[in-house]
Structures are given as C-alpha cells and as structure tokens.
Amino acid sequence: MATAIATLFSMALILFGALTLTQSSLSSLDRVQDSWRDMGQRLGEAARTELASLDATICDVGVTLTVTVKNEGSTKLSDFDRWDVILQYEDTQGDYHAQWCPYDPDTPWDARDVAVSGPYVYVAAEDRGLRVIDVSNPADPEEVGSCDTPGFAYGVAVNGSYAYIADGASGLRVIDVSDPTNPEEVGACDTPGTAYGVAVSGSYAYVADGGSGLRVINVSSPVAPQEVGFCDTPGTAYGVAVSGSYAYVADGAEGLRVIDVSNPTNPQQVGSSDTPGTAYGVAVSGSYAYMADGNTGLQVIDISLPSNPRKAGDCDTPGTAYDLDVGGDYAYVADGASGLRVIYVFTPTTPTPVGAYNTLGVSYGVELDGSYAYVADDWQGVRVIDISSPAWPTEVAAYDRPDQWGVRGIYYAGVPEVFEQEIVNPGEEVVIEVNIYPPVKIGTSGRVIVAAPNGVHASIVFNR
Numbered sequence: 001m002a003t004a005i006a007t008l009f010s011m012a013l014i015l016f017g018a019l020t021l022t023q024s025s026l027s028s029l030d031r032v033q034d035s036w037r038d039m040g041q042r043l044g045e046a047a048r049t050e051l052a053s054l055d056a057t058i059c060d061v062g063v064t065l066t067v068t069v070k071n072e073g074s075t076k077l078s079d080f081d082r083w084d085v086i087l088q089y090e091d092t093q094g095d096y097h098a099q100w101c102p103y104d105p106d107t108p109w110d111a112r113d114v115a116v117s118g119p120y121v122y123v124a125a126e127d128r129g130l131r132v133i134d135v136s137n138p139a140d141p142e143e144v145g146s147c148d149t150p151g152f153a154y155g156v157a158v159n160g161s162y163a164y165i166a167d168g169a170s171g172l173r174v175i176d177v178s179d180p181t182n183p184e185e186v187g188a189c190d191t192p193g194t195a196y197g198v199a200v201s202g203s204y205a206y207v208a209d210g211g212s213g214l215r216v217i218n219v220s221s222p223v224a225p226q227e228v229g230f231c232d233t234p235g236t237a238y239g240v241a242v243s244g245s246y247a248y249v250a251d252g253a254e255g256l257r258v259i260d261v262s263n264p265t266n267p268q269q270v271g272s273s274d275t276p277g278t279a280y281g282v283a284v285s286g287s288y289a290y291m292a293d294g295n296t297g298l299q300v301i302d303i304s305l306p307s308n309p310r311k312a313g314d315c316d317t318p319g320t321a322y323d324l325d326v327g328g329d330y331a332y333v334a335d336g337a338s339g340l341r342v343i344y345v346f347t348p349t350t351p352t353p354v355g356a357y358n359t360l361g362v363s364y365g366v367e368l369d370g371s372y373a374y375v376a377d378d379w380q381g382v383r384v385i386d387i388s389s390p391a392w393p394t395e396v397a398a399y400d401r402p403d404q405w406g407v408r409g410i411y412y413a414g415v416p417e418v419f420e421q422e423i424v425n426p427g428e429e430v431v432i433e434v435n436i437y438p439p440v441k442i443g444t445s446g447r448v449i450v451a452a453p454n455g456v457h458a459s460i461v462f463n464r
Helices: 002-048
Strands: 051-058 064-071 084-091 096-102 113-117 120-124 130-134 142-147 155-159 162-166 172-176 184-189 197-201 204-208 214-218 226-231 239-243 246-250 256-260 268-273 281-285 288-292 298-302 310-315 323-327 330-334 340-344 352-357 365-369 372-376 382-386 394-399 404-412 429-437 442-451 457-463
Touching: 051 442, 051 457, 064 084, 064 442, 084 429, 096 429, 113 365, 113 372, 120 155, 120 162, 120 372, 155 197, 162 197, 162 204, 197 239, 204 239, 204 246, 239 281, 246 281, 246 288, 281 323, 288 323, 288 330, 330 365, 330 372
Parallel strands: 096 404, 113 155, 323 365
Antiparallel strands: 051 064, 064 429, 084 096, 084 442, 113 120, 120 130, 130 142, 155 162, 162 172, 172 184, 197 204, 204 214, 214 226, 239 246, 246 256, 256 268, 281 288, 288 298, 298 310, 323 330, 330 340, 340 352, 365 372, 372 382, 382 394, 404 429, 442 457
8 A cells, every 4th residue: 555655656746747847848938939029029120220310510619419310210219218329539639539428317407597596596407497506605506406397497587485497498487496405396387489588576477488579477376377468579589687667678689679568468669779799688777778799799778768778888798698797887798608708887888898707618697696796607507706806707616517428318309498309200300419528629520329229320420
C-alpha cells in the first residue's frame, strides 16, 4: 500500500512539473510575441514618420535657438519630452562643439517686464508666467514665489493684493499675491487681440491689446473681471499709462494715442501725436508723456492739452527703446541691447543723456523704487541698479538664471503665445525653442539635429 501511495505521489510530481514547464514555455512564447508586436509597432510608426527641417535661427547673442520642423509623415507626432535636439557648431576660434539639449520645461525664465510693490518685484516672465522676487535686501534678491499662466506674460501691474498680467493671446490674468510666496490665479478675462501691456487705476485695468487697441476691464471683483469698454486704435497697442481721466497708449507705428476714459464703458480717442519710430512704452509725469520709441529713443510729448498733444523734445539712444520710467528730473529708458540709459529731462524740450549702464541681456522693462531701478533684462533676469547718482548708475545685484541647456518648449508655428503643443498632425509645423546658457559664440555656421523617440530625425544647417 505504501509503495502504491509513493508511486502515485511521484506521478503527481512529474505531472505538475510537466504542466509547470508547459506554462513557462507558453509564458515565454507570449513575451516573445509581445516583443515582436511592440517592435512591429515601433517599426511601423517609424515608417510612417517623416520630418522636414524648414528653418533654424540662433539669436545674435547666442542664447536662444529656434528650429521649425514640419510633420511630412502620416502619423501624429507627440511625446515631446522624449525628443532630442543636438547642436553642432564651430566657435569663433574654430573649435568644434556638439551639445545635447534635452527636453526640460523647467528651463530658466526670461524677464519681460517688472512691477515693484513693497519689498517685492513682480516679473512678467514670458512663457513662465509671474515670478516674485524678494528685494527687501536689494543686494541679495531672492525668488520666493511663482504662478504659471497659459499664455506669454508680456506685461505686469500690481494694485493692492493683486498682480495683473498682460498674457499675450490669453488676455488678462488676475493673480492673488496677498501671500507672495504662494501667488494664485483667481480670475481671467480674454481679450480679442494680444495683451502686451496693462495699467490699473481704481476699479479698472486698461490693457494694451495689440491690434485690438485699448480694452477696459472692470476688476472691482478680481475673481470675475469683465470687459466693459474698448477703443480701437490704428496701430498696435504695446503700452499704456493712465493719468487722471486719460489713458495714454503707445500705439506702435502710430505713436501716441490719447483716450478719454472718464466713462470707462465708452472710452473715446481725443488726441494723437505721431512719433518717428515705433512706440513701445509710455510714462506720464506732469504735463508730459515720455515715449519709448524704439529705434528713435526717447520722445517727449506735451499733453497739457490732451486734445492736441505736441512734440516737445527728443533724445536718441543707441539701442531700441522698449520701456521707461520717470523719476524726478530723469527718465530711465530700457534700451534693449544697450541696457539702461539715463536722460535728464528737467527741460523737456532738450532732454540730455547723462548716464548709462550696459546690462548683459536685452532690457525690455524698467521700474523705479527709491534709489533703485529694476530692469527686466530678458535671459539675464532682473538687474538691480543703484541710481542714487543718476550720472553713474551701478549694478548692485541681479537675480540671474543658472547655467542650463534644454528644449524649453514645442510651440505652434506662427503662434508663439500658445505653448506646449501636445500633438503635431500630419502637414502641421512646430517650432522647437532651445534655451542656451551660458551663451555660445558660433562662428559662421552650425547644424541642428532633431530626433523623435523612434529614431527618425532631421537636420538643418544655419548660418550666422
């Protein structure tokens, strides 16, 4: 009997082993089949993927590379966090370099505009929304908070506990900054144009809305801002300042536009003054409007009679005047690649340059606070400049970006304010923007290689 039981037990073990081996073999076969299936899918996807490089440019100062790629295949492109960009170039000394640029949506931000309130500087940081810098010690600025926005933050104004962002194609964004370390968006109002600049007075935000002129938005309830009026302008509204019952609009090629906003629901243009350049920014002090007029520097307009503004004086600057602020007898001009320019305007008919500080970036915005000028210096962040001696402005500190390379975004071609394209359909174009820092000095040419996750790639040569 014992022998029979032992025999049955042995047979059961043999049968169990055979079944186990069979299951293991089947499992291995399944894995092989899955691997072949995945490989086939990848090969099929690669066969349907075709990229064409259309254009590649690198900015003159060597910090931003943009590549335009067209999807000429029959499948959608996606998974951009797995794409690669490789930059090959010879520097000005003839040495060869190859740099891999991984996708990194957290690449450092660029400063486009600034507003100062209390011990904080609020920065319109382009595709990185709002950034908050603590400048309670101007010699040691520190970022303490941020709030992303869906568009492209061109301009910022602060009133009370709220920051108002001119957010490009995404209109006006309202951000609660009662806790600067934790700013939160609480309201928004879309605008029909591209919001470049914003000024706040009383219960209203005045938005310079590009080709859609001036938009007036009631912000008495910050969580529910509503447009209540508008005034179209003939040019491109880039900047706006409000003084009394009037809004003064920097209207691009159409100069200064004076708009009566005594009735915010029905703003009316009452006067204008053409300028020789492109009016990007405006500041009002007393009876004068001071214009940042692009390649023609500072233009001074007498607005003592708003219905008949007249040119009073001008002062050319070496760069491109994008913005300005006025304090005392001086105008401080954010002059693009020529940094900060200080102009004596005690006699508005004969403004005179007296001082300058050449920043490392491109100065787009400036605001004064006491003895300091805070400059939005594009990829060089925010520069803190001591202006206690206007003839000798001196940088005392900067909140700068760290050294970093990376693809900062994949954008809709032709619409730079709409970011983070998730899918590129066949026939569509996409712009890949690469952050390069520290800047590179490229000789005469370079090559860019763009590679999708399935190995399909395209390359293009660009010239300086």
